[in-house]
Amino acid sequence: MDHAATPLADLPLDELIVCPQCDATYRLRRPKHGERATCSRCHTALITPRRNAGLQIIAVALAVLVLILGATVFPFLRIDAAGTSNAVSILDAALAFGGPMILLSLATAALIVFIPLLRVMLTLYVLIPVVLDRPPARHAIPAFRLSEGLRPWSMAEVFAIGCAVALVKVADLADVEFGPAFYMFGALVVLVIAQDRFLCKWSVWQSLEHPKKS
Amino acid sequence: MVSMAVSGTPEKILSARELGLVACTRCAKPWPMGTETCGRCGHNLISRDELSLQRVWAYWTVGLMCYIPANVYPMLLTRTLFQVDESTIIGGAIELAQYGNWGIAFIILFASVAIPLGKFFAVAYLALSVQLGWVTSQRRRHYLYEVVEYIGRWSMIDIFVVAILSSLVQLKTLASINPGTASIFFALSVIFTMLAAQAFDSRMIWDAQAKDEGPNHHD
Numbered sequence: 001m002d003h004a005a006t007p008l009a010d011l012p013l014d015e016l017i018v019c020p021q022c023d024a025t026y027r028l029r030r031p032k033h034g035e036r037a038t039c040s041r042c043h044t045a046l047i048t049p050r051r052n053a054g055l056q057i058i059a060v061a062l063a064v065l066v067l068i069l070g071a072t073v074f075p076f077l078r079i080d081a082a083g084t085s086n087a088v089s090i091l092d093a094a095l096a097f098g099g100p101m102i103l104l105s106l107a108t109a110a111l112i113v114f115i116p117l118l119r120v121m122l123t124l125y126v127l128i129p130v131v132l133d134r135p136p137a138r139h140a141i142p143a144f145r146l147s148e149g150l151r152p153w154s155m156a157e158v159f160a161i162g163c164a165v166a167l168v169k170v171a172d173l174a175d176v177e178f179g180p181a182f183y184m185f186g187a188l189v190v191l192v193i194a195q196d197r198f199l200c201k202w203s204v205w206q207s208l209e210h211p212k213k214s
Numbered sequence: 215m216v217s218m219a220v221s222g223t224p225e226k227i228l229s230a231r232e233l234g235l236v237a238c239t240r241c242a243k244p245w246p247m248g249t250e251t252c253g254r255c256g257h258n259l260i261s262r263d264e265l266s267l268q269r270v271w272a273y274w275t276v277g278l279m280c281y282i283p284a285n286v287y288p289m290l291l292t293r294t295l296f297q298v299d300e301s302t303i304i305g306g307a308i309e310l311a312q313y314g315n316w317g318i319a320f321i322i323l324f325a326s327v328a329i330p331l332g333k334f335f336a337v338a339y340l341a342l343s344v345q346l347g348w349v350t351s352q353r354r355r356h357y358l359y360e361v362v363e364y365i366g367r368w369s370m371i372d373i374f375v376v377a378i379l380s381s382l383v384q385l386k387t388l389a390s391i392n393p394g395t396a397s398i399f400f401a402l403s404v405i406f407t408m409l410a411a412q413a414f415d416s417r418m419i420w421d422a423q424a425k426d427e428g429p430n431h432h433d
Contacts, residue, residue, distance in 0.1 A: 009233050018237030018244045022356060023229040023417040025237070025244065041227050041420065042356045046242060077382055084385045093374075096381035097393050104398050107405075108377050111370065145255050148240060152408065155374075158367055161321075162374030168318045169310070169379060173389065176382075205241040209254045 017202070019044055048200045054131035057123065060195045064120045067188040072113055074181040077167075081174030090181060112159040115150050116192060122147035123195070130207045141208055148201065160189045229420065236261040266415040270341050273410035278334055280403035288394035289376060295387070300394065303327065303372065325371045326400070333369075333407050336362045337414065344418045352419050359416050366408040373401045 008016065008025055017028045019039035030047065031037045037047040050056070071090055078087040094109035126144045129137045137143070163182075170176055230237040235244040236259045238252035245252065249259055288300035301309060303326045311319035336358055343355055376393050383391040 008228055013235070013244050013246075016235075016244045017242050018230045018235070020237065020239040020242050021360075021416050022420045023231060023237060024227045024420070025230045025233055025235065042353070042416075077378070079382050079385070081385055082388055084388055086382060086384050088378075088381045093378045093381040096377045097397065101393060101398050104373075104393075104401055107401065108373065112374070141255055145240060145257060152363070152367060152412070155367055155370055158370050159374045161368075162371045163378060165318055165321055165371060166375045166378035166382070168315055169375070170383060172313070173383065174385070202242055205243070205254055 017046060019046060047202045049203055050198060050200065053198050053200060053203070054127055057195055057198050058127055058131060060191050060198070061120045061123050061127075064116070064188060064191045064195060065124070067184045067191065068113065068117050068120065071181040071184040071188060074184070075179035076181040076185070077163075078177040078179060079170065079174045080177065087179065090185065111153060111155040116154045116156045116188075119147050119150050119154055120195075123199075126204065126208070130204065130211075135211050136208050144204060144208065151196070154192070156185070156192050157189045160185060229417070231261050231417075231421075262418060262421070263415040266413055266418070267341055267345060269413040270337065270410050273406045273413055274334065274337055274341070277403050277406035277410060280399045280406060281330055281334070284396045284400035284403050287396040287399065289372070289396040289400070290379065291392045291394050292389070293392070294389045302396065303400070322372065322375075325369055329365055329369050330403065330407065333362055333366060333411070337407065337410050340414060340419070355419050356416060359411075359414065359419070362411050366404070366411055369404045369407075370401070373397060373404070 008027065011027060015028050016025055018025050019042060021044040022039060022042040024039055024041045026039075026046075029037065031049060033049050033051040035049070036045050038045050074089070075087045076090045076093065079085060090113060091109060094112055095105045097104040097108070122143045125137055126140045126147070129135065129140070163185075167176055230244050231247075233244075234247050236247050236249060237244045238255060238257050238259055240257040241252060241255040243252060243254050245259060247261060251257065252259055285303055287302070289303050290301050290306060292299040292301070303322070307319045307322040307326075310322065340355060340359055340362075348355075376397050379391045380393045383389060
Protein backbone atom coordinates (compact mmCIF):
# COMPACT_ATOMS: atom_id res chain seq x y z
CA MET A 1 0.00 0.00 0.00
CA ASP A 2 2.95 2.29 -0.41
CA HIS A 3 2.10 4.84 -3.03
CA ALA A 4 4.61 7.39 -1.88
CA ALA A 5 6.19 7.51 -5.32
CA THR A 6 2.99 7.56 -7.36
CA PRO A 7 1.97 11.01 -8.59
CA LEU A 8 -1.33 12.21 -7.14
CA ALA A 9 -2.95 12.18 -10.58
CA ASP A 10 -2.48 8.41 -10.88
CA LEU A 11 -3.88 7.48 -7.49
CA PRO A 12 -7.41 6.07 -7.20
CA LEU A 13 -9.87 8.69 -5.98
CA ASP A 14 -10.46 6.71 -2.78
CA GLU A 15 -6.92 7.45 -1.70
CA LEU A 16 -7.15 11.21 -2.05
CA ILE A 17 -8.53 13.83 0.27
CA VAL A 18 -9.16 17.44 -0.76
CA CYS A 19 -9.18 20.36 1.65
CA PRO A 20 -12.71 21.80 1.44
CA GLN A 21 -11.42 25.30 2.21
CA CYS A 22 -8.56 25.69 -0.25
CA ASP A 23 -8.84 22.76 -2.69
CA ALA A 24 -5.37 21.37 -1.91
CA THR A 25 -5.23 17.66 -2.73
CA TYR A 26 -3.43 15.14 -0.56
CA ARG A 27 -2.70 11.47 -0.45
CA LEU A 28 -5.02 10.14 2.23
CA ARG A 29 -3.21 9.20 5.42
CA ARG A 30 -5.24 8.22 8.45
CA PRO A 31 -3.94 9.81 11.63
CA LYS A 32 -3.84 7.81 14.86
CA HIS A 33 -6.41 8.39 17.61
CA GLY A 34 -5.90 11.78 19.16
CA GLU A 35 -3.88 13.13 16.24
CA ARG A 36 -5.15 15.75 13.87
CA ALA A 37 -4.52 15.74 10.15
CA THR A 38 -4.45 19.29 8.87
CA CYS A 39 -4.12 20.92 5.48
CA SER A 40 -0.52 22.05 5.21
CA ARG A 41 -1.53 25.04 3.11
CA CYS A 42 -4.41 26.63 5.05
CA HIS A 43 -4.26 24.58 8.28
CA THR A 44 -7.90 23.49 8.16
CA ALA A 45 -8.40 20.34 10.26
CA LEU A 46 -9.23 17.52 7.85
CA ILE A 47 -9.38 14.37 9.99
CA THR A 48 -9.52 14.46 13.80
CA PRO A 49 -10.22 10.95 15.09
CA ARG A 50 -10.58 10.31 18.83
CA ARG A 51 -10.90 7.07 20.71
CA ASN A 52 -14.56 6.31 21.47
CA ALA A 53 -15.56 9.65 19.97
CA GLY A 54 -18.88 8.18 18.82
CA LEU A 55 -19.94 7.06 22.29
CA GLN A 56 -18.78 10.32 23.86
CA ILE A 57 -20.73 12.38 21.34
CA ILE A 58 -23.86 10.30 21.87
CA ALA A 59 -23.60 10.70 25.64
CA VAL A 60 -23.08 14.45 25.33
CA ALA A 61 -25.89 14.75 22.77
CA LEU A 62 -28.36 12.96 25.06
CA ALA A 63 -27.42 15.32 27.89
CA VAL A 64 -27.87 18.30 25.56
CA LEU A 65 -31.30 17.01 24.50
CA VAL A 66 -32.50 16.75 28.12
CA LEU A 67 -31.05 20.16 28.97
CA ILE A 68 -32.64 21.91 25.97
CA LEU A 69 -36.06 20.52 26.87
CA GLY A 70 -35.57 21.45 30.53
CA ALA A 71 -34.19 24.90 29.78
CA THR A 72 -37.21 25.66 27.60
CA VAL A 73 -39.83 24.50 30.08
CA PHE A 74 -38.54 25.78 33.43
CA PRO A 75 -38.46 29.47 34.38
CA PHE A 76 -35.30 31.16 33.19
CA LEU A 77 -35.05 34.51 34.95
CA ARG A 78 -37.25 36.34 37.45
CA ILE A 79 -37.18 40.02 38.21
CA ASP A 80 -38.40 41.79 41.37
CA ALA A 81 -38.80 45.50 41.88
CA ALA A 82 -41.00 47.40 44.31
CA GLY A 83 -43.52 44.63 44.80
CA THR A 84 -44.05 43.70 41.16
CA SER A 85 -42.34 40.72 39.68
CA ASN A 86 -42.07 39.00 36.33
CA ALA A 87 -40.71 35.56 35.48
CA VAL A 88 -39.82 34.48 31.95
CA SER A 89 -38.79 31.30 30.21
CA ILE A 90 -36.32 31.14 27.34
CA LEU A 91 -39.18 30.93 24.86
CA ASP A 92 -40.72 34.08 26.36
CA ALA A 93 -37.42 35.84 25.80
CA ALA A 94 -37.21 34.61 22.23
CA LEU A 95 -40.77 35.69 21.51
CA ALA A 96 -40.27 39.20 22.93
CA PHE A 97 -40.52 40.91 19.54
CA GLY A 98 -44.24 41.40 19.01
CA GLY A 99 -46.38 43.01 16.35
CA PRO A 100 -44.63 43.60 13.04
CA MET A 101 -41.44 42.09 14.42
CA ILE A 102 -42.96 38.63 14.89
CA LEU A 103 -40.60 37.26 12.25
CA LEU A 104 -37.67 38.33 14.36
CA SER A 105 -39.23 36.44 17.28
CA LEU A 106 -39.49 33.29 15.21
CA ALA A 107 -35.91 33.68 13.98
CA THR A 108 -34.64 34.19 17.54
CA ALA A 109 -36.54 31.15 18.81
CA ALA A 110 -35.08 29.10 15.96
CA LEU A 111 -31.51 30.28 16.55
CA ILE A 112 -31.42 29.63 20.29
CA VAL A 113 -33.78 26.67 20.78
CA PHE A 114 -35.04 24.88 17.68
CA ILE A 115 -31.89 24.70 15.54
CA PRO A 116 -29.72 23.41 18.43
CA LEU A 117 -32.51 20.93 19.24
CA LEU A 118 -32.79 19.78 15.63
CA ARG A 119 -29.00 19.41 15.34
CA VAL A 120 -28.74 17.27 18.43
CA MET A 121 -31.57 15.01 17.26
CA LEU A 122 -29.99 14.64 13.81
CA THR A 123 -26.65 13.81 15.42
CA LEU A 124 -28.22 11.08 17.55
CA TYR A 125 -30.16 9.71 14.56
CA VAL A 126 -27.02 9.48 12.43
CA LEU A 127 -24.48 8.35 15.01
CA ILE A 128 -26.34 5.73 17.07
CA PRO A 129 -26.49 3.13 14.25
CA VAL A 130 -22.91 3.90 13.22
CA VAL A 131 -21.54 3.45 16.73
CA LEU A 132 -23.51 0.24 17.27
CA ASP A 133 -21.98 -1.13 14.02
CA ARG A 134 -25.37 -1.35 12.35
CA PRO A 135 -26.28 -0.24 8.84
CA PRO A 136 -26.88 3.54 8.71
CA ALA A 137 -30.37 4.83 9.47
CA ARG A 138 -32.61 5.70 6.52
CA HIS A 139 -31.72 9.08 5.03
CA ALA A 140 -28.74 9.30 7.40
CA ILE A 141 -26.71 11.04 4.69
CA PRO A 142 -29.04 14.01 4.06
CA ALA A 143 -29.64 14.16 7.82
CA PHE A 144 -25.93 14.61 8.54
CA ARG A 145 -25.60 17.07 5.66
CA LEU A 146 -28.43 19.17 7.12
CA SER A 147 -26.87 19.02 10.56
CA GLU A 148 -23.55 20.29 9.21
CA GLY A 149 -25.27 23.00 7.16
CA LEU A 150 -27.08 24.29 10.26
CA ARG A 151 -23.90 24.50 12.31
CA PRO A 152 -23.32 28.28 11.90
CA TRP A 153 -26.98 29.01 12.72
CA SER A 154 -26.97 27.31 16.09
CA MET A 155 -26.39 30.19 18.50
CA ALA A 156 -26.94 28.87 22.02
CA GLU A 157 -23.53 30.06 23.18
CA VAL A 158 -24.06 33.53 21.74
CA PHE A 159 -27.34 33.73 23.66
CA ALA A 160 -25.48 32.81 26.85
CA ILE A 161 -23.16 35.81 26.51
CA GLY A 162 -26.22 37.91 25.69
CA CYS A 163 -27.68 36.84 29.07
CA ALA A 164 -24.61 38.05 30.90
CA VAL A 165 -24.83 41.45 29.21
CA ALA A 166 -28.58 41.76 29.86
CA LEU A 167 -28.15 40.88 33.55
CA VAL A 168 -25.65 43.64 34.07
CA LYS A 169 -28.02 46.09 32.40
CA VAL A 170 -30.92 45.11 34.66
CA ALA A 171 -28.95 44.66 37.86
CA ASP A 172 -29.21 48.29 39.01
CA LEU A 173 -32.89 48.51 38.03
CA ALA A 174 -34.20 45.50 39.94
CA ASP A 175 -33.34 42.24 41.70
CA VAL A 176 -32.85 39.33 39.34
CA GLU A 177 -33.29 35.69 40.38
CA PHE A 178 -31.95 32.81 38.34
CA GLY A 179 -34.39 29.99 37.64
CA PRO A 180 -33.37 26.34 37.09
CA ALA A 181 -33.39 26.90 33.33
CA PHE A 182 -30.60 29.44 33.71
CA TYR A 183 -28.16 26.86 35.10
CA MET A 184 -29.34 24.26 32.61
CA PHE A 185 -28.60 26.64 29.80
CA GLY A 186 -25.15 27.35 31.19
CA ALA A 187 -24.30 23.63 31.21
CA LEU A 188 -25.85 23.27 27.76
CA VAL A 189 -23.49 25.79 26.21
CA VAL A 190 -20.41 23.93 27.45
CA LEU A 191 -21.77 20.61 26.18
CA VAL A 192 -22.73 21.94 22.75
CA ILE A 193 -19.19 23.22 22.26
CA ALA A 194 -17.74 19.88 23.46
CA GLN A 195 -19.99 18.00 21.06
CA ASP A 196 -18.75 19.99 18.07
CA ARG A 197 -15.15 19.55 19.21
CA PHE A 198 -15.33 15.75 19.45
CA LEU A 199 -16.97 15.26 16.09
CA CYS A 200 -14.72 14.22 13.19
CA LYS A 201 -16.84 14.89 10.14
CA TRP A 202 -14.60 12.95 7.80
CA SER A 203 -14.83 9.79 9.91
CA VAL A 204 -18.63 10.05 9.98
CA TRP A 205 -18.82 10.41 6.19
CA GLN A 206 -16.40 7.53 5.80
CA SER A 207 -18.49 5.22 7.98
CA LEU A 208 -21.72 6.27 6.27
CA GLU A 209 -20.12 5.45 2.92
CA HIS A 210 -18.67 2.10 4.00
CA PRO A 211 -21.07 0.76 6.64
CA LYS A 212 -19.92 -2.31 8.53
CA LYS A 213 -21.98 -5.37 7.73
CA SER A 214 -23.50 -6.85 10.85
CA MET B 215 -0.69 17.59 14.66
CA VAL B 216 0.07 15.70 11.47
CA SER B 217 0.32 17.44 8.19
CA MET B 218 -1.27 15.68 5.25
CA ALA B 219 1.62 16.36 2.90
CA VAL B 220 4.41 13.78 2.90
CA SER B 221 7.19 15.25 4.97
CA GLY B 222 10.66 15.63 3.56
CA THR B 223 9.60 16.01 -0.05
CA PRO B 224 8.98 19.66 -0.74
CA GLU B 225 6.42 18.82 -3.41
CA LYS B 226 4.20 21.55 -4.73
CA ILE B 227 0.65 21.41 -3.46
CA LEU B 228 -1.77 20.71 -6.28
CA SER B 229 -5.37 21.77 -6.20
CA ALA B 230 -8.08 19.31 -7.15
CA ARG B 231 -8.89 21.57 -10.10
CA GLU B 232 -5.35 21.27 -11.47
CA LEU B 233 -5.61 17.49 -11.20
CA GLY B 234 -8.82 17.49 -13.22
CA LEU B 235 -10.92 16.73 -10.18
CA VAL B 236 -13.79 18.44 -8.44
CA ALA B 237 -13.96 18.09 -4.68
CA CYS B 238 -16.92 18.05 -2.34
CA THR B 239 -16.72 21.02 0.02
CA ARG B 240 -18.81 19.24 2.62
CA CYS B 241 -17.14 15.82 2.90
CA ALA B 242 -13.73 16.41 1.23
CA LYS B 243 -14.05 13.61 -1.34
CA PRO B 244 -12.73 14.15 -4.90
CA TRP B 245 -14.63 13.20 -8.06
CA PRO B 246 -13.77 13.41 -11.77
CA MET B 247 -14.32 16.93 -13.17
CA GLY B 248 -17.88 17.28 -14.43
CA THR B 249 -19.53 15.16 -11.73
CA GLU B 250 -22.58 17.05 -10.54
CA THR B 251 -23.37 15.70 -7.08
CA CYS B 252 -21.12 14.03 -4.54
CA GLY B 253 -21.71 10.27 -4.51
CA ARG B 254 -20.92 10.11 -0.82
CA CYS B 255 -22.90 12.93 0.76
CA GLY B 256 -25.09 14.23 -2.06
CA HIS B 257 -23.74 17.80 -1.93
CA ASN B 258 -23.68 19.75 -5.20
CA LEU B 259 -20.20 19.80 -6.72
CA ILE B 260 -18.84 23.00 -8.24
CA SER B 261 -15.14 23.28 -9.00
CA ARG B 262 -15.15 27.07 -8.65
CA ASP B 263 -18.35 28.93 -8.05
CA GLU B 264 -18.22 31.57 -10.80
CA LEU B 265 -21.25 33.37 -9.40
CA SER B 266 -19.85 33.31 -5.88
CA LEU B 267 -18.54 36.88 -5.97
CA GLN B 268 -21.81 38.25 -7.32
CA ARG B 269 -23.68 36.67 -4.44
CA VAL B 270 -21.08 37.93 -1.97
CA TRP B 271 -21.52 41.51 -3.19
CA ALA B 272 -25.33 41.21 -3.26
CA TYR B 273 -25.55 39.98 0.35
CA TRP B 274 -22.85 42.45 1.37
CA THR B 275 -24.82 45.39 -0.05
CA VAL B 276 -28.08 44.34 1.61
CA GLY B 277 -26.23 43.83 4.89
CA LEU B 278 -24.69 47.31 4.70
CA MET B 279 -28.04 48.88 3.79
CA CYS B 280 -29.63 47.29 6.86
CA TYR B 281 -26.77 48.37 9.08
CA ILE B 282 -27.51 52.08 8.57
CA PRO B 283 -31.09 52.14 9.95
CA ALA B 284 -29.89 49.74 12.66
CA ASN B 285 -27.73 52.55 14.01
CA VAL B 286 -30.11 55.44 13.36
CA TYR B 287 -33.31 54.07 14.88
CA PRO B 288 -33.62 53.26 18.59
CA MET B 289 -32.74 49.75 19.69
CA LEU B 290 -34.50 49.91 23.06
CA LEU B 291 -37.54 51.84 24.27
CA THR B 292 -37.31 52.17 28.06
CA ARG B 293 -40.40 53.45 29.82
CA THR B 294 -40.12 54.31 33.53
CA LEU B 295 -42.62 56.10 35.75
CA PHE B 296 -42.03 59.57 34.43
CA GLN B 297 -40.20 59.27 31.18
CA VAL B 298 -39.76 57.36 27.97
CA ASP B 299 -36.19 56.84 26.89
CA GLU B 300 -35.13 55.77 23.42
CA SER B 301 -31.57 54.61 22.99
CA THR B 302 -29.65 53.61 19.89
CA ILE B 303 -26.90 50.97 19.92
CA ILE B 304 -24.10 53.46 20.43
CA GLY B 305 -26.18 55.66 22.75
CA GLY B 306 -26.94 52.68 24.96
CA ALA B 307 -23.29 51.73 25.21
CA ILE B 308 -22.29 55.29 26.10
CA GLU B 309 -24.97 55.34 28.79
CA LEU B 310 -23.59 52.11 30.27
CA ALA B 311 -20.11 53.56 30.28
CA GLN B 312 -21.39 56.67 32.09
CA TYR B 313 -22.80 54.43 34.83
CA GLY B 314 -19.38 52.86 35.16
CA ASN B 315 -20.08 49.57 33.36
CA TRP B 316 -17.01 49.87 31.17
CA GLY B 317 -16.70 46.15 30.50
CA ILE B 318 -20.25 45.71 29.23
CA ALA B 319 -20.09 48.93 27.22
CA PHE B 320 -16.96 47.56 25.61
CA ILE B 321 -18.60 44.19 24.81
CA ILE B 322 -21.58 45.95 23.21
CA LEU B 323 -19.44 48.33 21.19
CA PHE B 324 -17.18 45.48 20.14
CA ALA B 325 -19.97 43.09 19.14
CA SER B 326 -22.32 45.62 17.56
CA VAL B 327 -20.01 48.19 16.03
CA ALA B 328 -16.44 46.92 15.68
CA ILE B 329 -17.30 43.39 14.48
CA PRO B 330 -19.96 44.39 11.90
CA LEU B 331 -17.83 47.22 10.46
CA GLY B 332 -14.74 45.01 10.47
CA LYS B 333 -16.72 42.32 8.68
CA PHE B 334 -17.86 44.69 5.94
CA PHE B 335 -14.26 45.74 5.32
CA ALA B 336 -12.91 42.20 5.50
CA VAL B 337 -15.46 40.69 3.11
CA ALA B 338 -14.99 43.55 0.64
CA TYR B 339 -11.21 43.16 0.87
CA LEU B 340 -11.39 39.41 0.27
CA ALA B 341 -13.79 39.73 -2.67
CA LEU B 342 -11.70 42.49 -4.27
CA SER B 343 -8.47 40.55 -3.77
CA VAL B 344 -9.93 37.60 -5.66
CA GLN B 345 -11.45 39.81 -8.36
CA LEU B 346 -8.13 41.56 -8.94
CA GLY B 347 -6.24 38.26 -8.87
CA TRP B 348 -3.80 39.11 -6.10
CA VAL B 349 -1.02 36.58 -5.70
CA THR B 350 0.37 37.62 -2.33
CA SER B 351 -0.47 36.79 1.27
CA GLN B 352 -2.83 33.90 0.57
CA ARG B 353 -2.27 32.46 4.00
CA ARG B 354 -3.13 35.74 5.69
CA ARG B 355 -6.21 36.24 3.55
CA HIS B 356 -7.38 32.71 4.24
CA TYR B 357 -6.92 33.28 7.95
CA LEU B 358 -8.92 36.50 7.68
CA TYR B 359 -11.69 34.56 5.93
CA GLU B 360 -11.81 32.00 8.73
CA VAL B 361 -11.96 34.73 11.37
CA VAL B 362 -14.82 36.44 9.51
CA GLU B 363 -16.75 33.17 9.22
CA TYR B 364 -16.24 32.36 12.89
CA ILE B 365 -16.98 35.75 14.35
CA GLY B 366 -20.11 36.64 12.37
CA ARG B 367 -22.57 34.90 14.66
CA TRP B 368 -21.37 36.78 17.72
CA SER B 369 -22.92 40.00 16.46
CA MET B 370 -26.32 38.54 17.34
CA ILE B 371 -25.50 39.23 21.03
CA ASP B 372 -27.22 42.59 20.91
CA ILE B 373 -30.43 41.11 19.51
CA PHE B 374 -30.48 38.52 22.29
CA VAL B 375 -29.86 41.21 24.91
CA VAL B 376 -32.84 43.16 23.56
CA ALA B 377 -34.95 39.98 23.60
CA ILE B 378 -34.07 39.15 27.22
CA LEU B 379 -34.50 42.73 28.46
CA SER B 380 -37.82 43.33 26.75
CA SER B 381 -39.37 40.07 27.94
CA LEU B 382 -37.99 40.36 31.48
CA VAL B 383 -38.54 44.02 32.23
CA GLN B 384 -42.33 44.22 32.04
CA LEU B 385 -43.18 45.62 35.47
CA LYS B 386 -46.65 47.00 34.80
CA THR B 387 -46.60 50.75 35.50
CA LEU B 388 -43.19 50.82 37.12
CA ALA B 389 -40.95 50.19 34.17
CA SER B 390 -40.97 48.40 30.87
CA ILE B 391 -38.53 47.84 28.05
CA ASN B 392 -39.61 47.21 24.47
CA PRO B 393 -37.61 46.46 21.34
CA GLY B 394 -37.12 49.35 18.94
CA THR B 395 -37.21 49.40 15.16
CA ALA B 396 -33.44 49.07 14.92
CA SER B 397 -33.51 45.51 16.24
CA ILE B 398 -35.03 44.02 13.10
CA PHE B 399 -32.60 45.91 10.84
CA PHE B 400 -29.68 44.87 12.98
CA ALA B 401 -30.70 41.20 12.89
CA LEU B 402 -31.12 41.35 9.11
CA SER B 403 -27.72 43.00 8.76
CA VAL B 404 -26.06 40.22 10.78
CA ILE B 405 -27.85 37.48 8.83
CA PHE B 406 -26.96 38.98 5.44
CA THR B 407 -23.30 39.46 6.32
CA MET B 408 -23.18 35.84 7.50
CA LEU B 409 -24.66 34.81 4.15
CA ALA B 410 -22.11 36.97 2.33
CA ALA B 411 -19.24 35.26 4.16
CA GLN B 412 -20.71 31.82 3.43
CA ALA B 413 -21.16 32.66 -0.26
CA PHE B 414 -17.46 33.42 -0.62
CA ASP B 415 -15.59 30.54 -2.26
CA SER B 416 -12.33 30.52 -0.29
CA ARG B 417 -10.70 28.17 -2.81
CA MET B 418 -10.37 31.13 -5.17
CA ILE B 419 -7.87 32.79 -2.82
CA TRP B 420 -5.36 30.12 -3.79
CA ASP B 421 -6.04 29.99 -7.54
CA ALA B 422 -4.12 33.09 -8.59
CA GLN B 423 -0.83 31.56 -7.46
CA ALA B 424 -1.46 28.35 -9.38
CA LYS B 425 -2.27 30.31 -12.53
CA ASP B 426 0.79 32.49 -12.08
CA GLU B 427 3.29 29.69 -11.73
CA GLY B 428 1.87 27.89 -14.70
CA PRO B 429 1.13 24.24 -15.24
CA ASN B 430 4.73 23.06 -14.86
CA HIS B 431 3.97 20.27 -12.42
CA HIS B 432 3.00 17.46 -14.72
CA ASP B 433 2.59 16.92 -18.41
